[in-house]
Amino acid sequence: LEGLVRALRVFKGEMPAPTYKLTAPAPAANMRMTVTASTAQIRPFVVCAVLRGVNFDQDRYQSFIDLQDKLHQNICRKRTLVAIGTHDLSTLKPPFTYEALPPKDIKFKPLNQDVEVDGHGLMELYAAHQQLKAFLPIIRDSPVYPVIYDSNRVVLSLPPIINGDHSKITLDTKDVFIECTATDLTKANIVLNTMVAMFSEFCTTPFTAEPVEVVYADDYPGNTFTKPKDKIVYPKLETRKMESNVQRLKDHLSLPQLTEIQVRDLLRKMSVPCEVDSKDKNLLHVEVPVTRSDIMHECDLVEDVAIAHGYNNLNLEVPMTFAGASEQPVNHLSDLVRVEMAMAGFIECLN
The missing domain is CATH 3.30.56.10 (Phenylalanyl-tRNA Synthetase; Chain B, domain 1)
Structure with a gap:
């Protein structure tokens, strides 16, 4: 809703289009995310950002949750491409690590739960959950599950399933840490930028975000987008x-x-x-x-x-020729293949 209202106000000339900027990291903030080599087995990418001094009320908080749900259902392809985690930064101690561990080695208290579970217990806990059961197959059969820790080994999230209860956001939250884990780095950047753009308006300094350095471990196997020892700063807000x-x-x-x-x-x-x-x-x-x-x-x-x-203000023109048109079978087949390839994580570069 925030983005729609802002776009309408710009369209009507009531405000200029905002310029999004990165602020200098807070002194001794140590905002860094280290990506271990094990994540390449299951969910190789992570991008992060911090929103400082966010002023939540009930409506803004609900909109914050709704936006994540809508992104998960659309561009995130039901969390298969990207999963969003948002956390109360005041409850955590940076720097962070992004790892992939055997399910039995991951123990934490899931969001709004009173019991601590391991990875296998998490699957049992949400097997009948109305919303979350649909996401379990994404990682259920993997030998390792992705997990994000702070420096005290507190679990922030087990993507793409659920966040930890320790860092849950409330109406009193002021500093928000956003992490997006992904199988598609391009989509992850778009999702992170969308989250930042929509809610940085409510920061102490509007339309600003604090950067986070993502560091890939020395033994990270590398891929088309990242390689060992890479140090990349997110979010990328430049035009x-x-x-x-x-x-x-x-x-x-x-x-x-x-x-x-x-x-x-x-x-x-x-x-x-x-x-x-x-x-x-x-x-x-x-x-x-x-x-x-x-x-x-x-x-x-x-x-x-x-x-x-x-x-409605465009000029209407009558075509010079008339012909009955229908879709060629090969085009229909191409569209079916295109959809399947996109859902598998491929990006169409030439059409």
């Missing part, structure tokens, strides 16, 4: 720069009457900061914010201009 041709945007929409300034302002209404080049009026410098991970190509900017201008 993504791209260029666009103003005339091409107008041609795609048959709107020759628009000026370059009008095109710029239409994109700004869609929370996309941009500027017309000082020398070439036909060149648009665009900065894609972290909240707009859906923008991947100039055609996405065309769509945004169309939305801001109003679909």
